[in-house]
Amino acid sequence: MEENLNLTPEIWTAEVVYAGIGTPMLRGGLVVVGEHVAAVAGLAELQLRYPDVPLVHKGKALTPPVVNAHTHLDLSSVPYFRGGYTNFIRHVIGHGPKRTVEAAEQGLSELRALGVGGFGDIVYKPETVEWLIEKSPLPGVAYLEVINRNPDHAELVARRVVELLSDWRNRDSPVRVGISPHTPYNVSPPLLQKLVEIARLEGFPLQMHVAESPEETELMTQSTGPLRDIPLQYGFPSYQHLPATTPVRYLAELGVLGPHLTLVHGVQVDEEEVQMLAQSGTQVVSCPRSNEGLACGLLPWDLYLKHRLEVALGTDSRGSSPDLDVRKEALFLWERVDPRVLVRAATRNGYRVLGLELPRITRGTPISQVQSW
Numbered sequence: 001m002e003e004n005l006n007l008t009p010e011i012w013t014a015e016v017v018y019a020g021i022g023t024p025m026l027r028g029g030l031v032v033v034g035e036h037v038a039a040v041a042g043l044a045e046l047q048l049r050y051p052d053v054p055l056v057h058k059g060k061a062l063t064p065p066v067v068n069a070h071t072h073l074d075l076s077s078v079p080y081f082r083g084g085y086t087n088f089i090r091h092v093i094g095h096g097p098k099r100t101v102e103a104a105e106q107g108l109s110e111l112r113a114l115g116v117g118g119f120g121d122i123v124y125k126p127e128t129v130e131w132l133i134e135k136s137p138l139p140g141v142a143y144l145e146v147i148n149r150n151p152d153h154a155e156l157v158a159r160r161v162v163e164l165l166s167d168w169r170n171r172d173s174p175v176r177v178g179i180s181p182h183t184p185y186n187v188s189p190p191l192l193q194k195l196v197e198i199a200r201l202e203g204f205p206l207q208m209h210v211a212e213s214p215e216e217t218e219l220m221t222q223s224t225g226p227l228r229d230i231p232l233q234y235g236f237p238s239y240q241h242l243p244a245t246t247p248v249r250y251l252a253e254l255g256v257l258g259p260h261l262t263l264v265h266g267v268q269v270d271e272e273e274v275q276m277l278a279q280s281g282t283q284v285v286s287c288p289r290s291n292e293g294l295a296c297g298l299l300p301w302d303l304y305l306k307h308r309l310e311v312a313l314g315t316d317s318r319g320s321s322p323d324l325d326v327r328k329e330a331l332f333l334w335e336r337v338d339p340r341v342l343v344r345a346a347t348r349n350g351y352r353v354l355g356l357e358l359p360r361i362t363r364g365t366p367i368s369q370v371q372s373w
């Protein structure tokens with residue numbers, strides 16, 4: 001790229017300016033000279049220090065690169081679906097053969113074009129984890145998906161997961177590996193407990209879809225509802241253990257909650273459950289556009305804020321999201337949630353979920369490392 005030789009300073013501003021430290025600023029700005037940031041401060045202060053410098057409005061937000069903390073890159077060639085959650089599950093199962101390395105490659109290209117600073121990806125096949133470890137220049141976590149409802153298989157499945165992860169963890173790659181027990185109802189209790197033990201002892205992060213849809217709550221609490229028929233319809237082994245309690249309470253009872261776990265969605269929760277998540281140090285990722293499109297509802301942001309659990313953002317897959325642009329998740333809620341909360345969700349909280357360091361915008365930061373939304 002040609003170097004910008006125009007060294008006339010400009011002051012960039014946006015509705016929210018976040019340098020990666022402290023509270024995002026509502027009246028903030030960056031002084032930009034050529035290709036670099038020269039100063040970061042409140043707008044009034046910058047205009048006093050640089051009186052004749054032109055002001056450039058950069059839109060809604062200026063931030064470090066955003067993080068997509070939850071997606072499924074291998075679903076990138078599955079058509080975008082809107083409708084009820086159970087029909088979405090049928091849609092994904094029906095397009096199972098499309099979950100390929102090539103699809104993940106397509107998804108990774110999209111993330112790179114968007115300039116994300118990191119990604120959290122749930123991966124269906126081991127060969128796709130291999131590919132991400134080998135080829136991804138972007139840092140992130142690839143969580144191997146585990147689905148098995150038969151408690152008799154717990155030992156065997158857990159052993160296989162340990163073998164795979166032990167091999168992968170020794171590779172030199174910006175992508176770390178983790179485990180994704182699919183949902184509370186698609187992994188048997190003994191397998192779930194084994195996976196949590198492995199994660200704790202070996203330091204593997206966990207990511208799990210929990211409290212996403214009303215159908216999930218109905219299945220878990222009453223053993224009824226449309227999700228109940230899915231295994232039967234596809235000839236899969238049926239559910240063997242449905243605990244007659246809500247997903248978050250079930251995980252709390254089983255000892256699954258904790259800082260090693262990132263819970264994806266957390267929409268269908270009451271205040272006591274939000275408190276359980278906050279007190280256990282469990283991390284949470286929200287995918288607002290997917291939740292809306294699948295009629296799952298809206299995460300209770302006020303409850304999470306009240307209990308000081310700062311949520312990260314993800315898009316979920318291209319199967320339930322029109323793109324992988326996590327900034328659009330924040331913009332989708334811009335009028336409903338404090339934009340400073342959303343900006344931190346799309347940046348700082350995402351880096352924290354993935355165990356990555358949050359980049360800061362300071363004097364000398366290249367403008368290529370500043371995202372305008």
Ligand SMILES: [Zn+2]
Pocket residue numbers: 070071072122209264316317
């Ligand atoms: Zn997902």
